[in-house]
Amino acid sequence: MSTLARLLIWCPDRKGIIAATTGFLADVGINVLEADQHTDPDDGTFCMRLEFDTEGMKLSRDELTARWGELAERFNMDWRIAWAARRKRIAILVSKQDHCLQDLLWRTSIGELGGEIACVISNHKDCAAAAAQHGLRYHTLPVTPDNKRQQEQHLLEVLADAKVDLIVLARYMQVLTEQVVAAYPGRIINIHHSFLPAFAGARPYHQAHERGVKLIGATAHYVTTELDEGPIIAQATVSVSHRDRVDDLVRKGRDLERTTLATAVRLHLADKVLVNQNRTVVFE
Amino acid sequence: MSTLARLLIWCPDRKGIIAATTGFLADVGINVLEADQHTDPDDGTFCMRLEFDTEGMKLSRDELTARWGELAERFNMDWRIAWAARRKRIAILVSKQDHCLQDLLWRTSIGELGGEIACVISNHKDCAAAAAQHGLRYHTLPVTPDNKRQQEQHLLEVLADAKVDLIVLARYMQVLTEQVVAAYPGRIINIHHSFLPAFAGARPYHQAHERGVKLIGATAHYVTTELDEGPIIAQATVSVSHRDRVDDLVRKGRDLERTTLATAVRLHLADKVLVNQNRTVVFE
């Protein structure tokens, strides 16, 4: 629905925020479809997500934004509005393994995720055919210790050219440096192939097999400058047994990884995720 | 917190309900702690749950109820207010198997569920000791085809004497007739030992074993006059294999049944469940 919009709010809690907000929306002719709210008991941060229809709105979008901004200032709010008519543009970064990429391509092709893929970027050529089958540009940016900084500069240019809103690391095996992470705060999602914080770092399935765990997991999280330490959006686990070799963990893990990553991407694209204190509020 | 209260609302959807409701609460000095809302896309029913603190409220409870009632009428709302200071009173009905009973007794003893158990009622004597260990009255009302109607009359008297708000059928193997069900609409919770609607009726684990399913389930639901057809509150499943005999299904099922029933009871006692069109809205 092209007249749909979402308002996300986070600010110090105080009396009357919901009343003031929903009163404002009612006054300007907006019908609230979904309201979800949470106050963090630890630090008193008020968080709210409103989904509404602007069909009967008496203001233009710009007027709404301006008038709302005044109210928001009074309550000391952080906030953002997302218009559903403006679909978010996604860059998928991938290395050699294609299971997460293929899954995101397929889900996008049937309209499941709600955004559009702007391009696919890789440090290898392996996944070029998959991108081509979906009519997508594929940028190969091979990374070596020597050219890493330079290639990240190229990466930033490609991302800027493609007007990207969200970066998805779909088993991209390079660590992004601070210059990229800082350019897209809260807008880079990574899938890590373990139940974080267990088995952070390299070769988590080997670590899991070595430790003899009875469950393996996957974790989708926002990327911060601390490796594998960003806010977690979604996690899942599946049973394994002594019969499962590392290869079996990898196989079972592929299913976990792709569904967990897709869940996180879908939630982000629907503006259902807020970050507060390195933890996410997920309005599901 | 003794000043905590919850307001549940359900009514035909229209613009401005949230604004009017939260505006009213703000006006009378109430601080909303949690707001959760849902509109059924099928029939347009608006459902909302508000949890708030009446600490700074400028009205008495009776005044609040009266003033709120006026507003609610304008919006054609069904609603109820629950004061946390008034703990709900529970009657547990049980037959011979004690796993759900023991579990509810233990959870109540550590304050996990949020209500208080008024009495235990059974058609058998088997569970009397369990009730006694928790200092609870145990009413034995043996049921035969001949005395069923009469015993249900006794049951209603016991329930009335104990001022019961909620009846929990914790593996009670008698079907309640309409006179009991009608007396406690939306206030009788049953645990059925299958994933309804599969294996409704008698001996579900035998049915499940016969069919060779790879998962078994449990279903907690409100009781209506249609056997096993009432609104579902909570369900869970667990894996089984060809190695599991009926006895193993029964064993695995016990864990499912007691946790699923406890979940449903906890949600009900926290006023987190609304019924609309034979389906539940669970504000979790």
Add this chain to the structure above:
Amino acid sequence: MSTLARLLIWCPDRKGIIAATTGFLADVGINVLEADQHTDPDDGTFCMRLEFDTEGMKLSRDELTARWGELAERFNMDWRIAWAARRKRIAILVSKQDHCLQDLLWRTSIGELGGEIACVISNHKDCAAAAAQHGLRYHTLPVTPDNKRQQEQHLLEVLADAKVDLIVLARYMQVLTEQVVAAYPGRIINIHHSFLPAFAGARPYHQAHERGVKLIGATAHYVTTELDEGPIIAQATVSVSHRDRVDDLVRKGRDLERTTLATAVRLHLADKVLVNQNRTVVFE
């Protein structure tokens, strides 16, 4: 490993079967890699799966089969041997929805399933491109009430031409008649989009939404002449809530369906499934 083989045995239980079987294999120079066994306590059927390496075998395959057949007769065994070097050939039948097909194609392309896809057959043209991308023949056999019997005859011819070992109904929305089912006993796997026996028949997600369940499921089973009544190989469930519309159930269900079907196909191709009394023994 091309010298790998699997022996499946099912027969009335009696003393000494395992000793006789493993003794025979040791005598002819075969090293058992995996042994799994189960005796059905209900009807006394002994079931065993042995995976072994024929590297050092002193006999030819034909000699082994002949000599083993003599022993098997003494114990009144049903049995079959599968040589891993001979990869099973699969026909995938599909209608319009492609999620299970795409998933099976992708898994096969990375060698996850262990068989090879011989062809894709459909009553619609929608999935032709997906088959083409994997270089597979795509047979369109449109079905109307008038031509159904005739098209099934064509279907049987296509299957015979392609030397098919296993038929996978990957959301094929036609009911196969007895002539096809009887031609491939225990070799047709269907995915049903519900937790059978709940919501058998048409439009299970609509049924599930109407009933207000809190979990939805998927069931992979062998096809028999009784619709949705064949032996179950794998089942899975996922949580849903009042917020989920039928479209959301369909979306969540797609993930369940494709992974559950893939699990069943993988188990079948690894000769890990035996059928006894309309129930499966799954040697996992």
Add this chain to the structure above:
Amino acid sequence: MSTLARLLIWCPDRKGIIAATTGFLADVGINVLEADQHTDPDDGTFCMRLEFDTEGMKLSRDELTARWGELAERFNMDWRIAWAARRKRIAILVSKQDHCLQDLLWRTSIGELGGEIACVISNHKDCAAAAAQHGLRYHTLPVTPDNKRQQEQHLLEVLADAKVDLIVLARYMQVLTEQVVAAYPGRIINIHHSFLPAFAGARPYHQAHERGVKLIGATAHYVTTELDEGPIIAQATVSVSHRDRVDDLVRKGRDLERTTLATAVRLHLADKVLVNQNRTVVFE
């Protein structure tokens, strides 16, 4: 069944072990009921569990053990035989929280676990009533930094007096020193309230809340001298959300802990767990 026995074997793999073993059992008139086998592909350790009926056995137990020992020596086997008629004796160690204790007491009372509880031991008095209700001896051994070594000596005496086969740490908040661990190798099971190796050590639910995970877990493992590093027997996880405070994690965790611990204890008592290379083989 009092004539039931179980044989566990672990040794370097070589040809003919299964044939020799099952041949031996058949020769002495034993009927194998269940056979399960696994060879560790990493280090080539052969592991087997056989459950059999000694009803028609031509030897005494001592003769069987002696004759079997000769064969086992030829194959360089480690092995043990457990006679079901001899029920294992359990000591439960607990501190203040009683949920795991209550659960084990209840499961034992209905015959679900298959062993018998010899005594309950605690460093606090809190759980004395629970033990008394089941007619069990309750030993209070308060531990301070000063008396720890001495109290462990008392503990060892109590365990020896009670002829204990298995020690279950049911949320016992003291770390056992090497003298106790060494006295009961592979016979001490602990429940840790996290998904190990995540959140080892103290206050795992606080750690989990701080990290913002979307799942919490529980881990039952054998105790070794490395804290929280012993072989894992069973693990489970459950979803949590931003709405869950530490108290909610604790509540949800209680259910995980008690069922995960009970699962591990049941498997151990049924002689279904072998330890190889700090990992368990669980014959389920």
